[in-house]
Amino acid sequence: MGVFPFFSNDLGIDLGTANTLVYVSGRGLLIDEPSVVALDKSSRRVVAIGLEAKRMLGRTPGEIEAIRPMKDGVIADFDLVEQMLKYFIRRVQKYPSFILRPRAVIGVPSGITEVEKRAVVDSAESAGVREVYLVAEPMASAIGMGIPVNEPSGNMVIDIGGGTAEIAVIALFGMVCDMSVRVGGDEMDEAIVSYLKKTYNLLVGESTAEQIKIQVGSAFPLEDELEMEVKGRDLVAGIPKTLRITSTEIRDALNEPISTIVEAVKQALEQTPPELSADILDKGIIMTGGSSLLRGLDERLRQETNLPVNVIDDPLTCVARGALKIIENLDTYKPVLLNTHRKNR
Template sequence: MGLWSPANEIAVDLGTANTLIYVKGEGIVLNEPSVVAIEKSTGKIKGIGLEAKRMLGRTPDGILAVRPLKDGVIADFDVTEKMLRFFLKTIIERHLFRVKPRVIVCVPSGITEVEKRAVRDSAQSAGAKEVYMVAEPMAAAIGVGLPVETPTGNMVIDIGGGTTEIAVIALSGIVADTSIRTGGDELDQAIVQFMRKNYNLLIGEPTAEQIKIQIGSAAPVGEEREMEVKGRDLVSGIPKIVRVHSSEIREAVQEPIQQIVDAVRRALEITPPELASDIVDRGIVMTGGGALIRGLDVLLQQETGLPIHLDEDPMTCVVRGTGRILDDPEKYRNVLTT
């Protein structure tokens, strides 16, 4: 059925780490890393998405593997546009009838007008007919299934690759929000620095990300684990293997994790008291890929004393929410901006 009806309404979660696309009537059709590999001399694209992510830190002179989004916003306009065009083209060409789609893009809540314009322009030049925007925490809240249009307060923490967005939502609007540019990438960086300082070992970001996923944690939960890490010795310059314990990695990521906890505290401090009382009852919902770090919910629960709920598929919350906006435009008309 899907291929007959044109893909004329599309939701895009343009993330620092991953880009997800949802087509009305079909669900999530694309989930790829936001990485592009470019040939330096010609500016031609060598690979996009997973293919390009495998090239990160491994490219020869002539090829650049770049992540065109930094801290949740567009850092490299041309490359972002090429990437978005490639993704949209892939989807539109799967269908028999090709139309220019209406696109809703998710943006961080702390985004500036200039950054907004960059998003709008890149989506339009990538082939969108109309571009609407929705704040990421709002989309995440809708994706989790919170009743955002009611007067009840709902609190969402969306931890992405580049940003952490914390928002208190009521009556289809964001009442109090804190957006910090600390996310999964910062944790990777912290691990790279730690390995360098404590083990004299140089590792790349992809390796740091693997360490984070396999043994990283925010609070002591369950059994401690070990992992072999391969990298280059700083002193001798020769590759070597070291064993790293999960408790060391927990130490290493303490600073960025603490920034996230502080941001949650700040958001709670500026919440109106009526809504604060709702949050005590309902708790806080955690979404985004960063929510998958072991023990983060436990840590936040200890720090705030509030119940923390983790969505079962936190990576796709934002794009699912934006998809719901497409499915029921009347109900969610107020959450969109142009």
């Protein structure tokens, strides 16, 4: 770090489709906010970022628009991501940026293209980061969980976020095989919106769909099925309407996105070398990411793969924790970084 190691201002960032998390060296998790930006339509001026902007989703007056600048794990609106990052980084900075600009490791989907990588690096540099490194999310998750990624023994990690599901078998600082499907919590919400529209002519917003998923969503039959009241707009009469829905119905609605994830897991297992398959049989599959908390998803995977499946204790913060661990031990973890690093001079 040069002359002032105690000035360390290293960041571990999980730039997610649904939420952005920032861990700061020596200070822990300081940012955990939705990746949402609210804009004034006429002036394109940013009105709110994060939690405040998320509360506006689907509720804004005509001149204000709430936008999610990340789509399927990658940048959909470069300028807004830059402004969002700038805002979050400024909030966690201990020293003014002219004294010390931070270094950061950012978790990105393993299926990301070169152009998408470049966009993440450029937006972070524009937001004031001095050195930007990228790491694949499954690798960051594994390091965040404390898995010894340097050993020859194989570990299978499934990271299901808002925009993507990442499946990887990790050994010797590398991903021996990885699958990335652009299906996650967002697609589950969309499936619920679409189901209610088709079945009941009821129109609900994405925030309501997310609430339904959290309260009664499941991927496997439950011992006690749940039900909840849903409010939306009747598409036929055009007036507000309330109805009760059950977890069985929502499970049917979620079947398509969940089946896509299950198929990707099976494909990854088919591509795994036999020696590592034996390790996975012993250790099982580890699930992380916010969408891995969906009820019964671990049970569904257990049934489909005949392997032990475990959801870790704090699945939402794993990527950011791992990213911070990498930047704090850069020499040790250099082999896991994606090769787009360009030092700012």
